[in-house]
Amino acid sequence: MDTQEKFTSRTWPESPEKTTLEGKNKFLGFWLFLGGETVLFASLFATYLALKDKVPGSDHYLAIDMYELPLVFIMTMLLLTSSLTSVYAMYHMKNYNFQKMKIWLVVTIGLGLAFLGFEIYEFYHYVHEYEHTFTSSAFGSAFYTLVGFHGAHVVVGLGWFILLLIRNTNRGLNLYNAPKFFVASLYWHFIDVVWVFIFTVVYLMGMVG
Amino acid sequence: MSTVAQKKGFLAVLWDYLTTVDHKKIAILYLTSGGFFFLVGGIEAMIIRIQLAVPDNNFVSAGLYNELLTMHGTTMIFLAAMPLLFGFMNAIVPLQIGARDVAFPFLNSLGFWLFFFGGVFLNLSWFLGGAPDAGWTSYASLSIASEGHGIDFYVLGLQISGAGTLISGINFLVTIINMRAPGMTYMRMPLFTWSTFVASALILFAFPPLTVGLFLMMFDRMFGANFFDASMGGNTIIWEHLFWIFGHPEVYILILPAFGIFSEIFATFSRKRLFGYAAMVFATVLIGFLGFMVWAHHMFTVGLGPTANAIFAVATMAIAVPTGVKIFNWMLTMWGGSISFTTPMLYAVAFIPSFTAGGVTGVMLASAAADYQYHDTYFVVAHFHYVIIGGVVLGLLAGTHFYWPKMFGTMLNEFLGKITFWLFLIGFHATFFIQHFLGLMGMPRRIWKFLPGQGLDMPNLISTVGAFFMAVAVIVLLVNIVITQVKNVRVGNDPWGDGRTLEWAIPSPPPFYNFKQLPLVRGLDPYWIEKMEGNTKMTPAEPLSDIHMPNNSFIPFVMSLGLFIAAFGAMYQVSWRASEGESFVWALPVLIIGMLITIGAMAVRSLKDDHGYHIHKEDLLDDEEGGRE
Ligand code: HEM
Numbered sequence A: 001m002d003t004q005e006k007f008t009s010r011t012w013p014e015s016p017e018k019t020t021l022e023g024k025n026k027f028l029g030f031w032l033f034l035g036g037e038t039v040l041f042a043s044l045f046a047t048y049l050a051l052k053d054k055v056p057g058s059d060h061y062l063a064i065d066m067y068e069l070p071l072v073f074i075m076t077m078l079l080l081t082s083s084l085t086s087v088y089a090m091y092h093m094k095n096y097n098f099q100k101m102k103i104w105l106v107v108t109i110g111l112g113l114a115f116l117g118f119e120i121y122e123f124y125h126y127v128h129e130y131e132h133t134f135t136s137s138a139f140g141s142a143f144y145t146l147v148g149f150h151g152a153h154v155v156v157g158l159g160w161f162i163l164l165l166i167r168n169t170n171r172g173l174n175l176y177n178a179p180k181f182f183v184a185s186l187y188w189h190f191i192d193v194v195w196v197f198i199f200t201v202v203y204l205m206g207m208v209g
Numbered sequence B: 001m002s003t004v005a006q007k008k009g010f011l012a013v014l015w016d017y018l019t020t021v022d023h024k025k026i027a028i029l030y031l032t033s034g035g036f037f038f039l040v041g042g043i044e045a046m047i048i049r050i051q052l053a054v055p056d057n058n059f060v061s062a063g064l065y066n067e068l069l070t071m072h073g074t075t076m077i078f079l080a081a082m083p084l085l086f087g088f089m090n091a092i093v094p095l096q097i098g099a100r101d102v103a104f105p106f107l108n109s110l111g112f113w114l115f116f117f118g119g120v121f122l123n124l125s126w127f128l129g130g131a132p133d134a135g136w137t138s139y140a141s142l143s144i145a146s147e148g149h150g151i152d153f154y155v156l157g158l159q160i161s162g163a164g165t166l167i168s169g170i171n172f173l174v175t176i177i178n179m180r181a182p183g184m185t186y187m188r189m190p191l192f193t194w195s196t197f198v199a200s201a202l203i204l205f206a207f208p209p210l211t212v213g214l215f216l217m218m219f220d221r222m223f224g225a226n227f228f229d230a231s232m233g234g235n236t237i238i239w240e241h242l243f244w245i246f247g248h249p250e251v252y253i254l255i256l257p258a259f260g261i262f263s264e265i266f267a268t269f270s271r272k273r274l275f276g277y278a279a280m281v282f283a284t285v286l287i288g289f290l291g292f293m294v295w296a297h298h299m300f301t302v303g304l305g306p307t308a309n310a311i312f313a314v315a316t317m318a319i320a321v322p323t324g325v326k327i328f329n330w331m332l333t334m335w336g337g338s339i340s341f342t343t344p345m346l347y348a349v350a351f352i353p354s355f356t357a358g359g360v361t362g363v364m365l366a367s368a369a370a371d372y373q374y375h376d377t378y379f380v381v382a383h384f385h386y387v388i389i390g391g392v393v394l395g396l397l398a399g400t401h402f403y404w405p406k407m408f409g410t411m412l413n414e415f416l417g418k419i420t421f422w423l424f425l426i427g428f429h430a431t432f433f434i435q436h437f438l439g440l441m442g443m444p445r446r447i448w449k450f451l452p453g454q455g456l457d458m459p460n461l462i463s464t465v466g467a468f469f470m471a472v473a474v475i476v477l478l479v480n481i482v483i484t485q486v487k488n489v490r491v492g493n494d495p496w497g498d499g500r501t502l503e504w505a506i507p508s509p510p511p512f513y514n515f516k517q518l519p520l521v522r523g524l525d526p527y528w529i530e531k532m533e534g535n536t537k538m539t540p541a542e543p544l545s546d547i548h549m550p551n552n553s554f555i556p557f558v559m560s561l562g563l564f565i566a567a568f569g570a571m572y573q574v575s576w577r578a579s580e581g582e583s584f585v586w587a588l589p590v591l592i593i594g595m596l597i598t599i600g601a602m603a604v605r606s607l608k609d610d611h612g613y614h615i616h617k618e619d620l621l622d623d624e625e626g627g628r629e
């Protein structure tokens, strides 16, 4: 099938991300990649749990002293909503509505940026209020590594969406770029799921002690 | 072809290999660079054995010994055995499933270049202030304390090449799931394809823990983190867990493809269908699964407690069951077959007792209580060399002889091949059998010298003599390769005469599009089925039509080069002699430049459309005989 063929909303296939062999391969390969990423985060979670509150002296602040529910709750809501908006974007992609897809992707990016802003504020806050840094203790190293890896994934996800939008603004949808948008949105969902675990394992469990 | 054209060809050929996305050429890249690292690791091994030939020897210093030992293990596992296996997987698996290429040709090339630059980076440590010296396991308590940049070379080099391995693993999984020819159901896939499939799944799930472990080590050594610094609340056991959660599956990543190669060889040269095909597949999958449940058998003496030790001991012993199933199936494949003892078959036959011996010592080691005696002695060294050399390396040598004609279109000399085989087999057992007893007598592993008069002199000398036999065997193999390529006697599709699977139905080497028409697969061993019905070719599954091919690309090389450069920056932004005023102002800029090169290359890749090209069917008709170029 020709990947650059022009479509109309009538001829646009049901699952444009899986219509070509390239698309199918990309789709499956990306799912597998996310499987590997899951193990990566599992290893980081295990490390964090092993080193949680492991600090060199009693003058160091612990999880229970630092974490604040309102802040992380807002962050969670931002990211969950952005997942929802990316679903809208993919819905319009499947209906061959490029304009609406773009709008919802821009909203998704906005929410992602807001999340990042809060995360930067949060780290800044811990460093300055509690002297909780990457190098201050094993706890600090483990915390910033786990949450920071997630943050880096958010940055990559945002960069990916932005590049795709810039590249394809004037081109519309075809079977060459539809799988790309779809896979990027899968990545975004994955980031969201990881955050749900961070919210639970790091923050909620951290606040109980 | 005229000589002028050939001469002009050299740069063109070089450029072709730097940019190729063809799985058959990438296979050759893996084979040559893996072969090169195998020689490097082999030389390191010889120096180790020379140092240990006689008691109280001073051939190398203690520090250099540690570096040699570490680099030998690391090179052999990551830069020799795995890439060589990747070479055969690339060369053969797409052909076995009747595909025109892998699912992601671009990523295939990227995987290779990442491995290559990672390996080069690691080995540059020899020239830039000293190699890593904390063992291939690089336990954190040792490696955090190790001075100089050796460990940094280990961490960054493995990180880069590990990324390449992960990419290749995903690529093979998708290839095998999505690219099979019509009729090639899962239960018709040749065993080498099956074992590649399972090994790739292991790569996918085993490499991320290593990635994390290496990140933590990198953060500790280069960015001031405290994961492994007990005085800051850290814990070195975390490294051991992460390393072995990766490390045990890794040994199965190595052995399963070797099992696959042997399965093909047994069936081919017994001229019989593989005995118990379904059981073989099931055993392979089961081994892959259990491989994740046993990592703590490397940590029995850490003090995880009797319950943990007992669970991991039992799980480990359980792996012997599916492994035993495979051993018996190979023997029953030979049973009643019309066997021809070609060089590959000799390796396969010798593999059975050699590998089984390694399995038996494995079960001995798995008895946690007894392991307190064996652990960190030469007994363990003997065990893993029996499984790795008796299994993986014999498999690689067998595969080299078996698949050489398919990859290069020439047949390695059988006489020289048999000389290599006998020298290698005798040398291998001479080197390592005696090490079991050295271990039981209490000789610890990873020591630089031993003292006279403790009953260790003679066994160590025998072991060293055996090592020289293996070295000579490898040299004979190299001579064989040179002679074969110089003579350049071309062979046909099925040079062994008994090929069973699809790769033997097409020219040697295959044309760059592999199959002019995708073949129709009508059962297990499809080519054999056609032969039995008197056909010389596969029945096509599609009419002759245009073939879509990917474009070559230089981007994978550039991406990998960027990381290679960045690694130097990351490493030198810390100085081990900061107190003496040493600092590297250029390091941070180099780190940033390297990363920018990589990210830039990625951006070019994603912004520039690459739709590939089509070979028109008229051109295919012209080119009836196929053959590369
Ligand atoms: C029946 C199957 C096997 C069993 C039961 C088994 C068991 C074990 C045990 C318990 C150890 C730890 C010994 C110690 O450190 O005290 C060990 C070490 C080792 N095994 Fe195996 N093994 C098996 C197969 C394999 C295979 C197939 C390979 C590789 C292809 C392999 C490679 C290694 C290596 C490299 C080490 C040493 C790691 C190190 O400490 O540097 N094993 N094995």
Ligand SMILES: [Cu+2]
Pocket (backbone or CB within 6 Å): B247, B248, B251, B294, B295, B297, B298
């Ligand atoms: Cu193991």
